[in-house]
Amino acid sequence: MKIAFYGSSLVSSYWNGAATYYRGILGALAKLGHEVTFYEPDVLDRQKNRDIDPPDWCRSVVYDGTEAALRRAAAEVAEADVVVKTSGVGFMDDTLLEAVFAAASPGALRIWWDVDAPATLSEIEPQPDHPIRRALQRDVDLVLTYGGGPPVTQAYERLGPAPCVPIYNAVDPATHHPVAPDPRFDADLALLANRLPDREARIDDFFLSVAERLPDRRFLLGGAGWDDKAVADNVRLLGHVPTRDHNALNCTALAVLNVNRASMAQTGWSPATRIFEAAGAGACLITDAWPGIDMFLETGKEILVARDGRDMEEILSGLTRPRAAEIGQRALSRVLAEHTYEKRALELDAVLVERLAHLRETAA
Structure with a gap:
């Protein structure tokens, strides 16, 4: 599958606690044969504080912190089989959410991936016209979350028809492993x-x-x-x-x-x-x-x-x-x-295959 992923940052963990999570999950998905493109904005000094170079398993696209650049990046989603917009990108999130899902092809699986579900839910639940709530009701085919268990999955499934599946954090043994004391x-x-x-x-x-x-x-x-x-x-x-x-x-x-x-x-x-x-x-x-x-x-x-x-x-x-x-x-x-990212990626791969098949059967 071609996966277009719009998140905070893959190359920098600066003010970005999700970096390890993105690297682990997406790197393991790439090993399963998926083609991943990660889109991130040049904001919050993240590019000045990179932890890693763009990995060879992923196409990394960094766009300027302007609305015009954001919309150009969003337009590239048209070729993807799976379209992901995460929470907490940090630059015009509501605009990006609307632009990405609007540009997705009719047969693409559109995913809202929440890396801070408790905060997101507390924000949108009292607002009937919140942009995320609107997207959940009309645009989202699958909700994935960084965690949250039953309280989060049940809350999301009350907000829209899409199923909600937690994809928990894990470890990448190639990155985090025992070393000598320092x-x-x-x-x-x-x-x-x-x-x-x-x-x-x-x-x-x-x-x-x-x-x-x-x-x-x-x-x-x-x-x-x-x-x-x-x-x-x-x-x-x-x-x-x-x-x-x-x-x-x-x-x-x-x-x-x-x-x-x-x-x-x-x-x-x-x-x-x-x-x-x-x-x-x-x-x-x-x-x-x-x-x-x-x-x-x-x-x-x-x-x-x-x-x-x-x-x-x-x-x-x-x-x-x-x-x-x-x-x-x-x-x-x-x-x-x-709890390795390889195991998480296998779980996620099964979910993506099942939901994409369901989407295409429904469309037919």
Whole structure:
């Protein structure tokens, strides 16, 4: 199949938490023989902060941050069998949504792929005339989501006739894997998270307050937006950490923390890319609590779970190197067995084949 994919960025993870997800899923689809073109706008300084060169398995198209360039890029969709518009592109999303689906050929499978379903649903549900709601009712043949489980699939299927299928995050063992420790990232607890309004208070609780109460421990905070944040002396701010350094960070710190945004934690079934990146490196993972964790990793054996900052303090205070290593190895074994992008791509391929056949049978 020819797949035209309109997303935030494939080549840069700068202010773009979906980069690893896109690379993993689409790279694995390309290995199955699909022809992928990824369209992304030159906005938010992403092109100045590339992590990778355009991959050889994908045609990469970067268009200027102008409406005219957007419409030219959207017009190229006419030759595609599968047309994907994701949430959170970051430039004229509503215009792009309308333009892409309008330009798609009559026989193309049109997909809305939501990489932030809890936030999207909370925005569109109270607005009867929201552009995404209109698209769901008249243009969308299939909804895919980054996560969310039953609460998300049921909500989307109330909004339009298209089926909704979660395609969860996973690990690409060629990208995220164990490496030797790196002194640059020596710490007791490391967290990679961009500074976002609905996650900052949770990071204050699960990470920064714990650092204040454990002054003899060392903490690393990576991600964009934290430069002007007041932190304890034992917290080192790393700024944006490129993908090439993720393995070293995950393999060096005693433990790696995942903190979901408030909406994703409440909705559940939303494992972040960081969870699989860290597990793929054999890191000892600690996560905030959310429904559905045990669908991916077994709590207490393959991942540790904290309900709040006091839980985090207790877990970290009692964590030894041998136990951390044991948890990390169990997590690594689990994700390699069940949660690789190759497995996700096979699941997605089956869905695409079935929905495209259904679409063509209905048209005939």
